[in-house]
Amino acid sequence: xxxxxxxxxxxxxxxxxxxxxxxxxxxxxxxxxxxxxxxxxxxxxxxxxxxxxxxxxxxxxxxxxxxxxxxxxxxxxxxxxxxxxxxxxxxxxxxxxxxxxxxxxxxxxxxxxxxxxxxxxxxxxxxxxxxxxxxxxxxxxxxxxxxxxxxxxxxxxxxxxxxxxxxxxxxxxxxxxxxxxxxxxxxxxxxxxxxxxxxxxxxxxxxxxxxxxxxxxxxxxxxxxxxxxxxxxxxxxxxxxxxxxxxxxxxxxxxxxxxxxxxxxxxxxxxxxxxxxxxxxxxxxxxxxxxxxxxxxxxxxxxxxxxxxxxxxxxxxxxxxxxxxxxxxxxxxxxxxxxxxxxxxxxxxxxxxxxx
Amino acid sequence: xxxxxxxxxxxxxxxxxxxxxxxxxxxxxxxxxxxxxxxxxxxxxxxxxxxxxxxxxxxxxxxxxxxxxxxxxxxxxxxxxxxxxxxxxxxxxxxxxxxxxxxxxxxxxxxxxxxxxxxxxxxxxxxxxxxxxxxxxxxxxxxxxxxxxxxxxxxxxxxxxxxxxxxxxxxxxxxxxxxxxxxxxxxxxxxxxxxxxxxxxxxxxxxxxxxxxxxxxxxxxxxxxxxxxxxxxxxxxxxxxxxxxxxxx
Numbered sequence: 001x002x003x004x005x006x007x008x009x010x011x012x013x014x015x016x017x018x019x020x021x022x023x024x025x026x027x028x029x030x031x032x033x034x035x036x037x038x039x040x041x042x043x044x045x046x047x048x049x050x051x052x053x054x055x056x057x058x059x060x061x062x063x064x065x066x067x068x069x070x071x072x073x074x075x076x077x078x079x080x081x082x083x084x085x086x087x088x089x090x091x092x093x094x095x096x097x098x099x100x101x102x103x104x105x106x107x108x109x110x111x112x113x114x115x116x117x118x119x120x121x122x123x124x125x126x127x128x129x130x131x132x133x134x135x136x137x138x139x140x141x142x143x144x145x146x147x148x149x150x151x152x153x154x155x156x157x158x159x160x161x162x163x164x165x166x167x168x169x170x171x172x173x174x175x176x177x178x179x180x181x182x183x184x185x186x187x188x189x190x191x192x193x194x195x196x197x198x199x200x201x202x203x204x205x206x207x208x209x210x211x212x213x214x215x216x217x218x219x220x221x222x223x224x225x226x227x228x229x230x231x232x233x234x235x236x237x238x239x240x241x242x243x244x245x246x247x248x249x250x251x252x253x254x255x256x257x258x259x260x261x262x263x264x265x266x267x268x269x270x271x272x273x274x275x276x277x278x279x280x281x282x283x284x285x286x287x288x289x290x291x292x293x294x295x296x297x298x299x300x301x302x303x304x305x306x307x308x309x310x311x312x313x314x315x316x317x318x319x320x321x322x323x324x325x326x327x328x329x330x331x332x333x334x335x336x337x338x339x340x341x342x343x344x345x346x347x348x349x350x351x352x353x354x355x356x
Numbered sequence: 357x358x359x360x361x362x363x364x365x366x367x368x369x370x371x372x373x374x375x376x377x378x379x380x381x382x383x384x385x386x387x388x389x390x391x392x393x394x395x396x397x398x399x400x401x402x403x404x405x406x407x408x409x410x411x412x413x414x415x416x417x418x419x420x421x422x423x424x425x426x427x428x429x430x431x432x433x434x435x436x437x438x439x440x441x442x443x444x445x446x447x448x449x450x451x452x453x454x455x456x457x458x459x460x461x462x463x464x465x466x467x468x469x470x471x472x473x474x475x476x477x478x479x480x481x482x483x484x485x486x487x488x489x490x491x492x493x494x495x496x497x498x499x500x501x502x503x504x505x506x507x508x509x510x511x512x513x514x515x516x517x518x519x520x521x522x523x524x525x526x527x528x529x530x531x532x533x534x535x536x537x538x539x540x541x542x543x544x545x546x547x548x549x550x551x552x553x554x555x556x557x558x559x560x561x562x563x564x565x566x567x568x569x570x571x572x573x574x575x576x577x578x579x580x581x582x583x584x585x586x587x588x589x590x591x592x593x594x595x596x597x598x599x600x601x602x603x604x605x
Contacts, residue, residue, distance in 0.1 A: 015463055017480050018443055104437075236451045242438035243445065246431040247498070249409055251452045297439045298448070300456055 025301040028294050032308040036086065039315040043082040044074055046322045084212035085318040085332070086311040087220045088273040092280060093287025093310020094224075095266040095273075097302065098231060100288055101238055102259045103168045109284035110270030113157065113171075114178025115150045116281060119274035120205050121182045121189075122149030127200045128193035142204070143216070146275035153178055154267030158260060168259075207278035207333030209318055216276045223272045227265050228307070234258065235299035242297055282336040283310050286344045293347060313340055357385040357536050358420045358505040360406075365414035367398075367405040374401045375412065375562045383555065385420070385505060385536040388529050390549035390570060392542070393559035394583060399542040402559065403429060403508045421505050425453075428504035432511050434491040436483055442494050443479040446470060449498035469501040472527060488515035496524070500531075509541040513548065521545070525552040547599040550574055550589070558582060571597055580605060 041060075045051045051059075051070065059066040059074045066074075092110060099108035110116050122145035125131040136144040157178065161171045186205075190198050231238070237258055240248045245255040270284065287310030288302075295305040317336040321329050361382045367375040375398050383389055391399050404410045407429050418426060438445070446466050451458065470476040475493050478486065483494060492515045499507055509528075513521040525541075529552050532539045540557075543549050549556055549570055556573040558566040560582050566573045574597075579587045584605040592598040 015467060018447075018463060018466075021441070021443075232456070235456055236448055236454070239438075239440070239444075239448045240452060242440070243436045244433055246433040247436070247495070250407070250429040250431050250499070251449055252425060253452065292439050296441070296444070298444050 025295050025298075025305075029301065029304055029308065032294075032305065032312060036308060036312050036315060039312060039319060040082055040086065043085065043315055043318050043322075044078050046319060047073070047078060048327070049073060080214050080217045081209045081212045082315070082318065084217050084220065084277065085209050085314040087217065087224055088209075088277050088280070089283055089287065089310040089312070089314030090307035091220065091224050091269040091273040091310070092283040093291070093306045093313075094228070094231065094303065095270040096284030096310075097288035097291065097306035098238065098262050098266045099284075101241055101297070101299075102262050103172055104242065104244070105168065105172050106289070107285070108172060108175075109281070110266075110274065111279070111281035111284055112179065113175030114153050114182060115175075115267055115270045116274050116279045117179045117182035117186075118153030119146035119150040119271060120279050121185050122146040123204050123275075123278070124186055124189045124201045125149075127204060128189050128197040143275035147271050150271030150274055151267060153182075154263065154271065158263060158267075161263075162260065203331070204278050205333075206331035207280040208329075208331045209277055209314075209321075210329060211277055220272050220276055223268060227269055228303075230265060231262070232299075232303060234262070235303065238262070239297060239299045239302075278331075278333065280314070280333045280336060282333075282340050283313055286340060287313055289344065290347060358418065358426060358538055359384050360506055360538055360540075361417040361419075362406070363415040363417060365402075365405055365412065365416065367401050367410045367412035369410075373562065374398050374410075375405060377414070378402065378559075378564045379414075380557060380564065380567050383538055383540070385538045386533055387554040388532045388539045388541065388552060389555045389557060390543050390553035391540055391557050391559065392546060392549060392574075397559040398562040399559055400432065400510050401562075403431075403510055403540075403542070406508060418506065423505065425502070426505040427508060428499040428502040428506070429508040430495050430499040430510060430512060432514070434488070434495040434515070436491075438483060440483055441479065442475070442481050442483055442486070442497075443470070445483050445494060446497045446501050450501040465501050465503060469497040472500060472531060473497050474523065474527075489517060489520060492516060493520070493524070505537055507537055507539045509539065511542050511544065513543065513545065521548065528552070546574055546579070546583070550597045550599060574599075 041053055041056050045053055045056045055066060055070065056074065059070055063071050063075060096109035099113060100106055122133060123142050126142045126145040132141045133145045133148045157171060157174050160166065160174050190201060193201065237253045240251050240253055241255060241258065248255045288306045291302055291305035291309045295301040313336060314332065317332050317340065320339055321332050321335045324330055359382045362378050362380040365375060365378040391402065393399050401410065405412055406416050407427060443466060446469060447458065447462065450462050450465055470479060473493050473496055475497060478490060486494065492512065496509065496512055513524060516524060525548055528539055531537060553570050555568065556570040557564060558573060558578065565582060566578055574589065576588055579585050585601050586603045586605060587599055587601040589597050589599055
């Protein structure tokens with residue numbers, strides 16, 4: 001189809017194109033990391049007592065060179081909250097990215113598959129009636145209830161999806177059915193619960209980083225650190241899943257097995273996050289879409305890109321939640337949706353190429 | 357040189373038998389074999405059975421290779437909404453089962469596949485932006501990039517214009533010879549099978565009804581009974597056999 005001359009020219013040009021593509025993506029990842037570092041510093045600096053960025057950086061690098069009160073405020077009070085924003089943002093975004101990948105559906109996320117709704121129901125049982133689904137320390141009844149319900153929801157989807165003849169469209173429909181079931185159950189709880197309990201349930205479902213503590217942070221970080229390499233190792237196979245099941249099979253991948261395995265892993269990520277900070281629906285849907293616009297869907301870049309985008313959105317959301325109404329920290333779930341969605345729409349509508 | 361023999365091969369979906377007792381002579385590398393048959397004859401199923409994607413009786417014997425995965429397969433479905441360039445989509449077909457780090461050899465193989473099929477200029481394009489024919493060529497490159505010893509192609513020319521159909525089949529025949537690769541391609545155009553393939557297998561309702569050199573297999577009688585057309589085969593001005601279809605039966 002081509003003459004020898006055009007062939008040799010094309011080869012040189014293609015090699016060059018691939019190298020420049022990789023370099024461009026590495027630069028984007030580096031820029032996202034830098035922005036994340038900056039956002040973390042600003043998040044730490046803001047609060048009832050405000051600090052300069054220089055002071056924050058000094059406190060981070062050489063904690064002994066700042067006053068004990070600054071050290072306590074930054075390291076003991078603000079740091080777990082600021083880092084939780086990064087870990088939860090990254091976890092939810094990765095969960096959404098992989099759900100969208102394995103289900104080939106741009107609307108898939110922990111929120112749309114009912115995992116967040118299940119977690120909210122579990123938390124509401126504890127908040128409204130003091131029901132503990134498994135024996136747990138008082139401090140952990142709410143997150144453990146949320147976690148158990150989220151995993152039960154994911155388990156139900158897994159079991160149903162293993163039935164013969166179940167397609168990926170059926171899995172998405174099952175998730176949507178779960179959302180409606182749990183929304184009805186939540187309404188039922190709110191109908192029977194006291195006014196005070198209803199307020200607590202409503203506040204929990206808004207999602208708030210202020211629930212973060214160092215032990216919760218370590219648990220969420222540990223789960224993320226455990227799951228991230230497992231997903232990264234399957235990078236080529238996960239990328240191939242976006243070419244369709246027939247193509248994936250032709251490349252030696254078992255799509256059903258991979259789908260189930262990844263669904264279990266990302267359900268765990270989402271369940272832990274929602275259990276600790278409440279429902280933050282926007283990140284899992286939009287973080288991956290922004291990463292896809294910036295980096296494409298090669299998982300070697302898409303996976304870290306999704307993590308960074310999710311972490312950055314939630315960290316910036318945390319900053320905004322402190323400055324929109326001075327003296328008040330608005331629940332993060334409200335901020336991410338109110339500020340993030342217009343930004344996301346701007347990105348999608350202004351982008352020349354289709355993002356799905 | 358790699359060889360492939362099918363011995364009493366069967367396949368079923370649930371209780372429905374799709375292929376029954378397919379037995380072929382040994383096909384050797386360096387040849388191109390056409391898999392012919394009307395719609396729903398079991399051609400795609402036979403490919404999936406050879407790959408081990410379907411269970412069933414009988415045996416697929418592959419000899420003369422030390423490779424773990426000597427077979428590459430190009431399925432019919434080629435559409436995807438993935439945000440990947442053509443170059444990336446071919447690279448990822450090469451990299452399955454390998455480490456995340458791309459080696460110069462891998463890039464060389466991607467370039468070679470794209471060049472072989474004359475689609476190097478598409479490398480930077482997003483796969484979702486391609487026409488049906490371009491997607492089909494990219495799908496063929498994804499199979500070729502695995503440097504297979506046996507290449508199974510499910511209707512590789514169905515979305516291509518006439519020029520590209522002829523070009524692709526010519527390229528595949530050349531590659532089969534040069535790389536001692538065995539290519540089996542399902543084709544609906546029997547004229548192409550006559551012109552480009554060395555041997556032919558004909559399936560009807562899941563059974564192998566004819567197998568041998570293409571010129572021996574494709575006869576007016578077979579065309580009438582299996583494909584339900586009245587046709588004759590005559591040499592063209594260059595002496596090659598040419599199919600002339602007169603009417604549907």
